[in-house]
Amino acid sequence: LDLQARELALLEYFMRNPGRIVSKTSILEHVYEYSFDPQTNVVDVLVHRLRNKVDKDFEHKLIQTVRGMGYIFGKESHGQA
Amino acid sequence: MTFSTKLTLWYGFVFTAAAAALLVALYHLLDDSIDKEWRMTRSKIVATWSGTPDHTAREVALSAQQAIIEGAVPVDLNVNSHLHRAFYKVALPVLLVGLGLGAWVTHHGLRPLHSLSQTVRHILATGKTSARVPVHSGRGELNVLVGLFNQMLDKNEKLMSAMHEALDNVAHDLRTPMTRLRSSAETALLTTDNASACREALKDCMEESTRVLSMLNTLMDVAEAETGAMPLKREDVPLQELAGKVIEVYELVAEDSGVTVTTDIPDQLCVHADPTRLQQVLSNLLDNAIKYSRKGQRVTLAARELDGYTEVSVTDEGVGIPSREQARIWDRLYRGDLSRSQRGLGLGLSLVKAIVEAHGGSVSVKSEVNHGSRFTLRFPRP
Numbered sequence: 001l002d003l004q005a006r007e008l009a010l011l012e013y014f015m016r017n018p019g020r021i022v023s024k025t026s027i028l029e030h031v032y033e034y035s036f037d038p039q040t041n042v043v044d045v046l047v048h049r050l051r052n053k054v055d056k057d058f059e060h061k062l063i064q065t066v067r068g069m070g071y072i073f074g075k076e077s078h079g080q081a
Numbered sequence: 082m083t084f085s086t087k088l089t090l091w092y093g094f095v096f097t098a099a100a101a102a103l104l105v106a107l108y109h110l111l112d113d114s115i116d117k118e119w120r121m122t123r124s125k126i127v128a129t130w131s132g133t134p135d136h137t138a139r140e141v142a143l144s145a146q147q148a149i150i151e152g153a154v155p156v157d158l159n160v161n162s163h164l165h166r167a168f169y170k171v172a173l174p175v176l177l178v179g180l181g182l183g184a185w186v187t188h189h190g191l192r193p194l195h196s197l198s199q200t201v202r203h204i205l206a207t208g209k210t211s212a213r214v215p216v217h218s219g220r221g222e223l224n225v226l227v228g229l230f231n232q233m234l235d236k237n238e239k240l241m242s243a244m245h246e247a248l249d250n251v252a253h254d255l256r257t258p259m260t261r262l263r264s265s266a267e268t269a270l271l272t273t274d275n276a277s278a279c280r281e282a283l284k285d286c287m288e289e290s291t292r293v294l295s296m297l298n299t300l301m302d303v304a305e306a307e308t309g310a311m312p313l314k315r316e317d318v319p320l321q322e323l324a325g326k327v328i329e330v331y332e333l334v335a336e337d338s339g340v341t342v343t344t345d346i347p348d349q350l351c352v353h354a355d356p357t358r359l360q361q362v363l364s365n366l367l368d369n370a371i372k373y374s375r376k377g378q379r380v381t382l383a384a385r386e387l388d389g390y391t392e393v394s395v396t397d398e399g400v401g402i403p404s405r406e407q408a409r410i411w412d413r414l415y416r417g418d419l420s421r422s423q424r425g426l427g428l429g430l431s432l433v434k435a436i437v438e439a440h441g442g443s444v445s446v447k448s449e450v451n452h453g454s455r456f457t458l459r460f461p462r463p
Contacts, residue, residue: 028330045333
């Protein structure tokens with residue numbers, strides 16, 4: 001698996017919080033040490049990248065989007081994505 | 082005693098004194114031809130010599146046939162009646178004329194003040210802030226005051242209408258997400274048999290409420306920065322390092338849209354600012370620059386030291402801003418024609434402006450449609 005630094009940081013953050021919903025704001029804080037709430041798509045882009053590398057070729061997706069709240073890692077899909 | 086009465090009396094006194102001084106001066110000018118020891122009496126008696134010490138006479142003129150003798154008394158004998166006469170004949174008219182002139186000058190001079198208080202009364206009574214004090218010709222201090230007062234009224238009116246407009250915009254921009262929020266909540270409440278549909282409706286609620294909250298937070302940040310209530314932890318922020326940090330966050334976004342981000346910042350250049358807020362400002366500008374750039378274009382973060390201030394700029398080669406929109410882009414919730422189709426709240430630039438101005442700096446924009454925009458920030462050096 002070939003990951004860039006930020007992608008690795010995001011994966012690490014996901015893996016430290018398995019089965020828990022993580023918000024975009026907290027991802028920004030942990031991966032980028034960004035302490036405010038910007039109206040950007042920075043997180044979406046990063047998650048999209050990681051997904052392409054981690055989940056693309058697998059049926060069982062590790063990263064799920066929880067609309068309105070953020071993302072959840074390592075939980076069985078309930079068709080909520 | 083009112084101010085104008087005092088002023089009338091004061092001017093009256095001054096004019097009377099001036100007139101009296103003039104009379105005395107004239108009297109002294111006549112001095113040479115008049116013997117001051119002698120005053121003319123009412124009757125002229127010809128050639129009656131009494132020789133008593135009280136009533137003396139003297140010869141004032143001589144002709145070939147006769148001597149004309151004037152009867153006169155020394156001043157000290159009849160001084161009271163003499164003074165009374167002098168007062169009634171001369172001093173009283175002078176005093177009256179003085180008071181009249183004083184009243185006229187006072188009325189004329191205080192006219193601007195009268196119209197000022199009249200206008201203020203009118204505004205207080207009717208609440209119409211469009212009223213202005215009529216301007217009289219002349220350039221006295223009171224006319225200057227009237228001019229300044231009118232300028233202040235203009236400014237107040239502008240501020241008030243800006244506030245009204247901002248409030249209208251906020252109400253308008255809140256209504257749409259709140260309506261959606263409400264209808265989603267309704268859906269969730271009415272869906273009793275389908276758990277997943279209910280969850281979907283609740284997710285809608287979350288999304289909308291996050292948007293509303295984010296908007297309100299940003300609005301409060303803007304207000305806080307504008308009123309000077311925003312706490313700023315200022316320090317010397319190395320610009321190269323900060324720009325690197327901001328660019329890193331947007332690296333992937335820029336890569337995705339095919340935009341190159343470069344910097345042109347001298348080593349060791351610092352700006353005295355709150356690092357978190359400055360990062361927020363640069364992020365907003367960079368976010369915009371990437372958003373409005375096309376594939377293959379370049380965005381440059383530059384900084385330089387100028388006389389007395391540090392200049393930071395974000396330049397893109399993107400779509401640009403039409404000149405008619407350029408003045409309004411800093412307004413809260415204003416969205417240009419192109420901006421409306423993009424994600425965002427229409428608050429980014431107003432926050433940038435508010436934060437930079439809270440630091441004592443200024444913002445400006447130069448832009449041409451299809452040639453790109455340059456946003457420039459100037460921070461005064463401590």
